[in-house]
Amino acid sequence: xxxxxxxxxxxxxxxxxxxxxxxxxxxxxxxxxxxxxxxxxxxxxxxxxxxxxxxxxxxxxxxxxxxxxxxxxxxxxxxxxxxxxxxxxxxxxxxxxxxxxxxxxxxxxxxxxxxxxxxxxxxxxxxxxxxxxxxxxxxxxxxxxxxxxxxxxxxxxxxxxxxxxxx
Numbered sequence: 001x002x003x004x005x006x007x008x009x010x011x012x013x014x015x016x017x018x019x020x021x022x023x024x025x026x027x028x029x030x031x032x033x034x035x036x037x038x039x040x041x042x043x044x045x046x047x048x049x050x051x052x053x054x055x056x057x058x059x060x061x062x063x064x065x066x067x068x069x070x071x072x073x074x075x076x077x078x079x080x081x082x083x084x085x086x087x088x089x090x091x092x093x094x095x096x097x098x099x100x101x102x103x104x105x106x107x108x109x110x111x112x113x114x115x116x117x118x119x120x121x122x123x124x125x126x127x128x129x130x131x132x133x134x135x136x137x138x139x140x141x142x143x144x145x146x147x148x149x150x151x152x153x154x155x156x157x158x159x160x161x162x163x164x165x166x167x
Contacts, residue, residue, distance in 0.1 A: 003032045007129040009120060009150075010039040012085055015135025019166040020089040023133055024096035036104045036127045037089050039082040040116060041075070048074055079107060117153045124161060131162040 008023055010016045020037075027033045048071045086105045093103055104127070108119050124132055136151040151165045 003034050004131070005034040005036065005127060005129040006131045006133055007036045007038055007120070007124045007127060008089070009132065009134040009154075010037050010082075010085055010089060011042075012081065013135060013137060015137045015166065016085065016089070017092075017135070019133050019135035019164075020092050022164075022166045024093050024098065027096070027098060029097035033098065034102050034104070034129075035093060035098065036106060036123070036129060037086050038106045038108055038120065038123055039086050040108045040120075041078045041082055044071070044074070075109065082107060116150060117157055120154060121158060121161070124158075129161075131164060132158060133164045133166065135166045137167070 006023065006027075008016075008019060010020075023035065027035070048067065090103055090105065094100060106123060106127075108116065108123065120132065123129075132154060134151045134154060136149070151163075155163050155165065
């Protein structure tokens, strides 16, 4: 029996919780499903990406080392929060009857100038997933214009994949 693989895009939102509950309902106690929970870490704060530099090389080295340490601490804290979200999602799926071995978790790390949609689509292909599930908050067209719409962009660029948008 061939398995069906779904990639569930995760963040700290209520929309993610709804999407996970929806998937749990759809695949509850059914065999032949593999699920990949991919947690998208927030965008890095600008102050962690670069600094103005210094006139003295020793001062610049010290500032650069400090910035790198702050960056690593920020990523560790974001992964800790993301880990709690992933554990909650895993628990929801397990409660619905999804086998532990059928659930995989991943982090999509924040990178400078990253293309989140491209990363999601790349991971979907790497994990041989056929379906992408993403939660979306209902909001005005103006908010979507300003902040962007990850789900909408996935639908536009996700050729060859089935995409479930859960609102």
